[in-house]
Amino acid sequence: MEDDDDGVVREDLVKAIIEEELLRGHESANQLKQLLVNCQDDNNDESSPLNHLLSTIISSFSNTISLLNKYSIHHSSPSPSSSHHVCKTPPDRRRSYRRKRNMETWKRESEKEREEDGHQWRKYGQKEIQDEKYPRNYFRCTHKYGKGCPATKQVQRIQDKPPLYRTTYYGRHTCTNTDTSNIHLMEEHDPTLSPSSSLFLSFDNSIPNPTTNPIFSTPPPLPHEMMIQEEDFNNYNNNKEEEDLSSHDVAMLSLSDNHSDNCLEAMMDISQFLNISVCYDEQ
DNA sequence: TTGATTTGACCCCG
DNA sequence: CGGGGTCAAATCAA
Numbered sequence: 209m210e211d212d213d214d215g216v217v218r219e220d221l222v223k224a225i226i227e228e229e230l231l232r233g234h235e236s237a238n239q240l241k242q243l244l245v246n247c248q249d250d251n252n253d254e255s256s257p258l259n260h261l262l263s264t265i266i267s268s269f270s271n272t273i274s275l276l277n278k279y280s281i282h283h284s285s286p287s288p289s290s291s292h293h294v295c296k297t298p299p300d301r302r303r304s305y306r307r308k309r310n311m312e313t314w315k316r317e318s319e320k321e322r323e324e325d326g327h328q329w330r331k332y333g334q335k336e337i338q339d340e341k342y343p344r345n346y347f348r349c350t351h352k353y354g355k356g357c358p359a360t361k362q363v364q365r366i367q368d369k370p371p372l373y374r375t376t377y378y379g380r381h382t383c384t385n386t387d388t389s390n391i392h393l394m395e396e397h398d399p400t401l402s403p404s405s406s407l408f409l410s411f412d413n414s415i416p417n418p419t420t421n422p423i424f425s426t427p428p429p430l431p432h433e434m435m436i437q438e439e440d441f442n443n444y445n446n447n448k449e450e451e452d453l454s455s456h457d458v459a460m461l462s463l464s465d466n467h468s469d470n471c472l473e474a475m476m477d478i479s480q481f482l483n484i485s486v487c488y489d490e491q
Numbered sequence: 492t493t494g495a496t497t498t499g500a501c502c503c504c505g
Numbered sequence: 506c507g508g509g510g511t512c513a514a515a516t517c518a519a
Contacts, residue, residue, distance in 0.1 A: 331496060333511060346510070350495090362510090 234269035235358050237262060238382045239312075266382065269356065311358075315376045321345075321363055323373075327381055329361065340364065351383035358382065 241262040316323075333346035342365035349357040358379040366374050 330494090332513090333509095334496095334498075335509060335511095338508065344509085348511090360510095 230269060230272055231356055231358055234266065234356050234382060235379065237265045237269060238380060241266065242380065311379045313376055313378050315374055317366070317372055317374050319371060319373070321365070321371075321373050323375060327359070337364070340366075341368070342366075349381060349383060355383045 241259070244258055244262065322329075328350035329347040330350050330352075331345060332348050334343050335346070337344045345363040347361045347363065349359040351357040359381045360378045362376045362378075364374045364376070366372050
């Protein structure tokens with residue numbers, strides 16, 4: 209990197225941009241995986257070429273994010289022994305906050321503030337909100353830095369007499385160490401599940417859509433608009449046998465014409481980062 | 492000592 | 506400019 213007067217600032221900015229782009233790619237890859245998994249209801253084995261390819265992409269993002277974090281921590285903080293006098297210069301916060309653009313959200317309400325939902329959360333903020341009687345609490349996934357997991361949630365107390373909290377979830381977890389058995393247990397056997405619990409799903413700023421999904425505190429299923437055409441999937445499998453796809457090969461899929469914008473966006477994001485060609489037919 | 496929480500400052504964006 | 510989301514130093518807790 210060029211070293212001029214603004215070298216340090218630029219480096220920070222570039223690092224922030226790289227980090228954001230990586231996180232976006234990571235998140236998109238994970239969303240795409242979820243979409244594809246949802247499309248293969250009966251063909252859901254982890255060993256399928258699609259799942260293998262996507263797992264490779266996701267772990268590649270995870271590893272890169274981890275390396276970036278390790279490097280930047282080591283690189284940006286000088287050794288403590290090098291300065292013994294207290295330097296009270298304010299930290300450089302000129303970095304870009306990650307936007308919640310197009311991030312999937314869903315809400316649920318419960319009587320407890322810290323609802324057990326199978327994930328580890330870490331509180332990172334609390335804010336008084338206009339027209340709200342109680343402060344809003346901000347949580348992020350514990351594995352935000354270790355694994356680049358983008359999931360966050362906000363908890364807002366919305367009722368006093370019987371305490372009631374609205375939790376808004378942002379983004380899906382990409383950390384893979386979730387204790388899924390615990391989730392299934394809660395889904396199927398949790399007796400504390402309130403019959404009045406509600407769950408809403410929305411994309412971006414659209415009006416929340418009521419959903420019939422009764423699953424407790426877990427992300428709602430992704431939209432099913434995207435269908436992989438069977439012949440294309442078979443073609444993919446056939447080609448795979450003839451020439452083994454490696455990391456820099458081109459994977460081709462076709463989507464039906466009613467695919468969701470979210471899926472397209474995820475595909476384009478991934479293709480941008482990993483040089484995967486995304487081809488889709490007009491029909 | 493390490494990980495989580497608190498809390499005021501900081502920053503983005505409408 | 507201000508609301509609200511995030512950061513990070515100080516503090517707490519195991």
